[in-house]
Amino acid sequence: MKSRYQVTASSHNPGLGNHMADDGTEAFEQAKALALNEQRKRTLNEIERALARMDADTYGYCERCGEAIDFARLKALPYATLCIRCQTFVEH
Numbered sequence: 001m002k003s004r005y006q007v008t009a010s011s012h013n014p015g016l017g018n019h020m021a022d023d024g025t026e027a028f029e030q031a032k033a034l035a036l037n038e039q040r041k042r043t044l045n046e047i048e049r050a051l052a053r054m055d056a057d058t059y060g061y062c063e064r065c066g067e068a069i070d071f072a073r074l075k076a077l078p079y080a081t082l083c084i085r086c087q088t089f090v091e092h
């Protein structure tokens with residue numbers, strides 16, 4: 001992820017802009033687009049994993065403890081891989 005950003009940053013030539021502010025805005029927009037792209041890729045990856053779990057009949061079960069994931073949680077986050085307890089655990 002870091003190296004990808006470096007490639008983008010080095011391909012950008014700040015000398016071509018007429019104003020410093022334009023360069024700053026453009027760099028910010030680029031960074032924002034990059035972040036959105038990363039988020040989208042991650043979500044897509046999560047969805048593909050969820051579909052694979054459906055094929056394997058393991059969908060809806062926590063990958064960490066094996067317990068069934070709460071239905072309300074799956075409804076809110078269909079590609080959740082962890083039950084709320086394990087999710088809380090790994091986040092802290």
Ligand SMILES: [Zn+2]
Nearest residue numbers: 062065083086
């Ligand atoms: Zn769990």
